[in-house]
Amino acid sequence: MSTIALAVHGGAGTIARELMTPAREKAYRDALELALKRGHAVLKEGGTALDAVEAAVRALEDSPHFNAGKGSVFNADGQHEMDASLMNGSDLRAGAVAGVQNVKNPISLARRVMEKSSHVLISGMGAFEFAHKQKIELEDDQYFFDQFRYDQWKETVGTDVYTLDHSDKEKKFGTVGAVALDAHGHIAAATSTGGMTNKKWQRIGDSPIIGAGTYANDATCAVSCTGHGESFIRAVAAHDVHALMAYKGLSLQEAVRVVVHEKLPPLDGDGGLIAVDRNGDIVLDFNCTGMYRGQVGTDGVFHTAIFR
Numbered sequence: 001m002s003t004i005a006l007a008v009h010g011g012a013g014t015i016a017r018e019l020m021t022p023a024r025e026k027a028y029r030d031a032l033e034l035a036l037k038r039g040h041a042v043l044k045e046g047g048t049a050l051d052a053v054e055a056a057v058r059a060l061e062d063s064p065h066f067n068a069g070k071g072s073v074f075n076a077d078g079q080h081e082m083d084a085s086l087m088n089g090s091d092l093r094a095g096a097v098a099g100v101q102n103v104k105n106p107i108s109l110a111r112r113v114m115e116k117s118s119h120v121l122i123s124g125m126g127a128f129e130f131a132h133k134q135k136i137e138l139e140d141d142q143y144f145f146d147q148f149r150y151d152q153w154k155e156t157v158g159t160d161v162y163t164l165d166h167s168d169k170e171k172k173f174g175t176v177g178a179v180a181l182d183a184h185g186h187i188a189a190a191t192s193t194g195g196m197t198n199k200k201w202q203r204i205g206d207s208p209i210i211g212a213g214t215y216a217n218d219a220t221c222a223v224s225c226t227g228h229g230e231s232f233i234r235a236v237a238a239h240d241v242h243a244l245m246a247y248k249g250l251s252l253q254e255a256v257r258v259v260v261h262e263k264l265p266p267l268d269g270d271g272g273l274i275a276v277d278r279n280g281d282i283v284l285d286f287n288c289t290g291m292y293r294g295q296v297g298t299d300g301v302f303h304t305a306i307f308r
């Protein structure tokens with residue numbers, strides 16, 4: 001069998017080990033494993049990396065444990081505004097949505113933008129209209145509600161504080177993403193998020209920005225990021241991993257290390273990323289205490305982890 005590889009993340013952040021009960025840890029790991037299974041099933045059947053990352057991210061969006069799709073954080077108006085993007089490494093096609101509401105799986109809407117529109121990134125009401133037209137599955141506000149995230153929002157609402165879903169030790173973590181290599185030698189990346197708690201003014205993070213939160217190029221690697229979005233945008237983090245490999249000849253591991261541990265920290269870029277290259281090498285790295293993550297290769301063995 002040709003090499004296949006898949007990695008997923010459910011957000012990076014400061015996770016206090018003592019606050020993690022065995023039951024909680026199991027719930028997160030099960031959700032990560034389910035996402036791996038969904039994506040791996042696609043790859044095993046000879047499906048594309050793009051289909052695999054979409055399937056894996058949809059599973060994570062459907063889980064209330066992560067800040068994407070169901071369980072997305074609340075913005076300053078008490079609403080859920082979601083961002084998502086994906087990129088196909090073989091032809092550099094990409095699609096993204098920002099600030100969308102009531103879309104059950106923003107990652108699938110991003111894919112429609114890529115395949116059914118002549119644009120790369122659409123936002124807000126326009127994206128909602130497009131979702132309608134594409135007959136994308138919609139849900140009412142109640143579907144996205146999560147008590148934990150509501151309580152989290154209540155602590156900051158009415159202030160100018162906006163928080164990373166994972167900047168508080170007790171909180172559940174966030175943004176989700178996937179990267180994959182398929183049996184045809186192609187790679188793809190996908191990222192989806194509810195953004196930051198109490199965000200205002202239709203703030204948009206790195207997740208729907210191609211090159212910042214998501215990037216894929218068959219020549220080098222596929223990358224999905226999680227962390228303080230503003231810093232990842234300024235670092236053009238995902239593309240920088242590609243650039244270090246393409247222009248400097250660094251290995252995937254070395255390129256990721258430079259971005260995560262040298263370039264992001266001076267920009268207050270707490271977080272991490274997952275990446276895969278065309279050989280099927282996977283790197284999962286972060287500059288904070290932990291990152292919800294998982295991976296599976298050609299051997300079909302699923303690995304999940306949270307702490308370092």
Ligand code: ASP
Binds near residue numbers: 067165166227
């Ligand atoms: N990167 C996301 C954002 O800034 C947040 C996260 O990774 O949890 O919107």
